[in-house]
Amino acid sequence: MLYFRVDFNFHEGAQRDADMPLHLSIRFDEGKLVYNTYKEGNWSENEQRIKNPFKPNEEFDLRVRIINGNYQVFANRVEVGSFQQRMPLDGVDHVSISGDLANLRLFHYGGRVFPNPYAAIAKVVPGKRLDVSALPTVVRNAMTNNVWGTEEREGGLPINKGEIFDLTIINEEFSFQIFMNGKRFAAFSHRGSPNDIETVEIDGTVEVLTVTVNDAVGV
Structure with a gap:
């Protein structure tokens, strides 16, 4: 079985055309990891791309950390890129993961800045x-x-x-x-x-x- 794309989205609502302050697309067919936003029925023209750090047909670990107005993207526990936040996250109430994914082992949403100690x-x-x-x-x-x-x-x-x-x-x-x-x-x-x-x-x-x-x- 060939794997082509896996999409990770933050939605403002459950409607099919709901705004998406965050869209990450793992594109094995293009060899890219794509960041974009979707607002009022339109994709932003400012689509940002970095090299896809994952390999098809292999288990992967994707993490997104939101800090200081940026999305830090970690692939298999290593930071691979940072994208500037373009839309507020106040209205986000749905998260979706879709595409050519065989099995989702773990999903965790939430977090905060922890003090040290x-x-x-x-x-x-x-x-x-x-x-x-x-x-x-x-x-x-x-x-x-x-x-x-x-x-x-x-x-x-x-x-x-x-x-x-x-x-x-x-x-x-x-x-x-x-x-x-x-x-x-x-x-x-x-x-x-x-x-x-x-x-x-x-x-x-x-x-x-x-x-x-x-x-x-x-x-």
């Missing part, structure tokens, strides 16, 4: 998972009574400087299962009760994009 209440009991997306030897440790334990450093550093990474920590009965970019990275055995976790804190040279606590139904 970041701290929040997070009841991560067994059966829960903590997901963190951020820009970065991964060290695991635990502190008890204000005393650090023995560090665990096996596994190297499976991320690159300047790239987005996804960190998932699943709290299981006997250990934390740690995943980097969807792949199992390490296990860290509990050194205290797994039911006593009340907060999450993120600090260091990193820009936090999203933090969520979910039921651990899969990675």
Whole structure:
């Protein structure tokens, strides 16, 4: 099966001709990633194009970050382009993904600017998972009574400087299962009760994009 185009749109309403402040089109037939807007029944003449970073018939990761009046576009966790926002997003109430897409594994909408250091209440009991997306030897440790334990450093550093990474920590009965970019990275055995976790804190040279606590139904 050949794949040609996948369109990602922000809509102001559910009507067929609703305005679109954001239209991204992954065009495998042209080898381009296209940005445009649609207003009052007309496409903007200012269509912007960059090289398509994706390959046909392969799984891909597309992320759009809206910041400082621009759309930052990330392809497979690497920034590939930035487009200036032309229309306000106040009226956006629908998102659509259409085209030659075999399977949509995950869709997440939302976000905010996180402070650094970041701290929040997070009841991560067994059966829960903590997901963190951020820009970065991964060290695991635990502190008890204000005393650090023995560090665990096996596994190297499976991320690159300047790239987005996804960190998932699943709290299981006997250990934390740690995943980097969807792949199992390490296990860290509990050194205290797994039911006593009340907060999450993120600090260091990193820009936090999203933090969520979910039921651990899969990675």
